[in-house]
Amino acid sequence: MSKALNTFTNGLLRENPTFGLVLGMCPTLATTTSAINGMSMGLATLFVLVCSNVVISLLRNLIPDKVHIPAYIVVIASFVTMVQLLMQAYLPAIYETLGLFIPLIVVNCIVLGRAEAFAAKNNAGLSALDGLGMGLGFTLSLTVLGAVRELLGSGMCFNMPVFPENYGMLIFVLAPGAFIALAYLMALIQKLMKK
Amino acid sequence: MVYLLIIISAIFVNNIVFSQFLGICPFLGVSKKIDTAAGMGAAVTFVLTLATVVTYLLQHFVLIPFHVEFLQTILFILVIAALVQMIEIVLKKISPSLYQALGVFLPLITTNCCILGVAILVGDGTWAGKVPGAEANLLQGTIYAFATAVGFAVALILFAGIREQLAMNKIPKAMQGTPIALLTAGLLAMAFMGFSGVV
Numbered sequence: 001m002s003k004a005l006n007t008f009t010n011g012l013l014r015e016n017p018t019f020g021l022v023l024g025m026c027p028t029l030a031t032t033t034s035a036i037n038g039m040s041m042g043l044a045t046l047f048v049l050v051c052s053n054v055v056i057s058l059l060r061n062l063i064p065d066k067v068h069i070p071a072y073i074v075v076i077a078s079f080v081t082m083v084q085l086l087m088q089a090y091l092p093a094i095y096e097t098l099g100l101f102i103p104l105i106v107v108n109c110i111v112l113g114r115a116e117a118f119a120a121k122n123n124a125g126l127s128a129l130d131g132l133g134m135g136l137g138f139t140l141s142l143t144v145l146g147a148v149r150e151l152l153g154s155g156m157c158f159n160m161p162v163f164p165e166n167y168g169m170l171i172f173v174l175a176p177g178a179f180i181a182l183a184y185l186m187a188l189i190q191k192l193m194k195k
Numbered sequence: 196m197v198y199l200l201i202i203i204s205a206i207f208v209n210n211i212v213f214s215q216f217l218g219i220c221p222f223l224g225v226s227k228k229i230d231t232a233a234g235m236g237a238a239v240t241f242v243l244t245l246a247t248v249v250t251y252l253l254q255h256f257v258l259i260p261f262h263v264e265f266l267q268t269i270l271f272i273l274v275i276a277a278l279v280q281m282i283e284i285v286l287k288k289i290s291p292s293l294y295q296a297l298g299v300f301l302p303l304i305t306t307n308c309c310i311l312g313v314a315i316l317v318g319d320g321t322w323a324g325k326v327p328g329a330e331a332n333l334l335q336g337t338i339y340a341f342a343t344a345v346g347f348a349v350a351l352i353l354f355a356g357i358r359e360q361l362a363m364n365k366i367p368k369a370m371q372g373t374p375i376a377l378l379t380a381g382l383l384a385m386a387f388m389g390f391s392g393v394v
Contacts, residue, residue, distance in 0.1 A: 022373050025223065026308050030216035070276060077269040085265060100312055103268045107308040109220060175214050176388060179381030183374045191369040 007126050011134030018141035019189045023109045027101045028142060029178040035158050038146025040094045041101060042139025044083050046132070048105050049114060051079045053131035056119040072115045073106070080105045110134060149173060149181050197328045198338055204326045204394040205342035211309055212350040213384040218309030222351060223376055225300070227362075232355035236348025238300040239307065240341065242282060246275050246310050247317050247340035251333055254318035271314050276305045309347060313340050326394060354383060 017023050027045070032038040055075050056063075063071045084102050087095040095102065105111065114134055119127040150156055153172035155163030171177045211217050218239070225235045250271050258264050283301045286294040304310060316322040320331030322339055329335055357379055366375050 022223070023220075025219040026216050029219060070273065073272055073276065074269065077272050081265060081268050084268065100315060103315055104217075104308045104312055106268055106272050107306050107311050109306060112306065171385070174388065175216070176381045176384040178216070179377045179384055183370075183377035183381060186377065187367075187369040187374040190372075190374065194368075 004126065004129055008129045008133040011130060011132075011137040012140070013137070015134075016137040016141060017110045017134055018138060018145075019186055021110075021113075023113060024138065026104065027108060028145065029175075029182060031098055031101050032142055032146035032149055032178065033153075033173050034150040034156075035143055035147040037094070037097055038142035038144075039139060040091070041098055042135070042142040044087065044098070044102060045105055045108060045110070045138055046135025047083055048076065048079045049111055049135040049138075050128055050131035052076045052111060053114060053119040053127040054124050055079075056115045057122060057124045057127035060120050068120070069112075069116075072112060076111050076115070077106050110138060145178075145182060145185060148185065149177060152181070153177060197326070197335070200394050201326050201329055201335060201339050202342040202345075205339055206346040206349060207387065207390040208392075208394050209325055210346045210350055210387050210390075211313070211343050212347060213380070213387040215312075217312040218307055218347055221303060221307055222347075222354065222380070223373065225303075226351055226355040226358055226376075229352060229355045229359060232351040233348070234296055235300045235303075236344075236351050238297040238304060239309065239347055240344035241297070242275075242279060242301070242304050243310055243313055243344040243347075244337060244341045245282070246278055246314055248333070248337055249274060249278060250314040250318050251336055267315065267318065271318070272311055275310055275314065279305050309343070313343055350383070354380060357383070 011017065015021055018025075018028050024045070027041050031041040052072075052075050056072055059071075059075070080103060083105070084095075087098075087102060114130060118130045122130070147157055149172045150158075151162060152169055153174075155161065155165075155167035169177075172181060205211075209215060212219065212222050221235055221239075225231050253270060253274060254264075254267065258267060258270065279301055283294075283298070286297065286301075313322075317331075317336040317340055320336075322336070323329040323331040326339075329339075358376065361375065361379065370378070
């Protein structure tokens, strides 16, 4: 029980993909123009992460060692294609905004990294928990970064106005703001973690 | 004329790192020294241009005729992974000196999202929307891919130069490591914003 709990919270806090491991930076920076966008990207990755972790864990004794990386990539790419088609059908607006970054979940280092580091060595239940923890950790960081950028950039939070109409530092919605907001958030977390 | 526009747009205006956020991992990972940055830049240029040609042909002669466009992601990533392996083997045989220079970076390139990203952009033809007058054909797409890779190399080398200087300065404890690197990248991105509107 405690092992399961440990596995779950590991990705959520200690080894948070964004702030702890610094993996998957491209979607983190590109899709967090608003809290909703960040959250949708996080949830799409969460789905792929949990499914691919479970399948890879079930197949781990069948896949020959020599071809394990291509085999993992095929499994991951299949789930990414599934997410892509599902989002296209049911959430076309979000699919439009996230665009290229949905197929690019395939090359997100978190997914392959967890398959290699965790799912290849543990049973399906634990792998699912690991995927869930890591995915939620990723979703959480993307949502926080998205919320900060949205608040500073357009004075809104989850599309609800917080500040008066004409407020907003446009730069935070644009490319440089992504780097700068993430830099300060990361510095803040480094400072808090030390204590 | 349109070729010049494509090149300027891909290198400066829509720089792959600073405005499209592709290839951030190697951008942060291998940018501590100018030498390694230049090596990585050269390796990416080589692989990206080749991969784009191959995936474009696959998209137009396999995926579209057979109406299986939804297999794009799976096919492209496998082709890129195989291509990187092949380039590694061929380079080792033909040009050991080039292999010495690029060898270490090649395995890293498979998971570099700018390769798959640009392959998809060129395969779908969506890149042409950003350059007035451009057509999404093989020649222009290849030029776009090559210029994008040069843009990546430019960004990487600029950033490495700044980081080499940064290593000698005293930085507040909380900002050390990734945060200061991201902040520097943010300021560089702001500088690159100055190019917007050129094309």
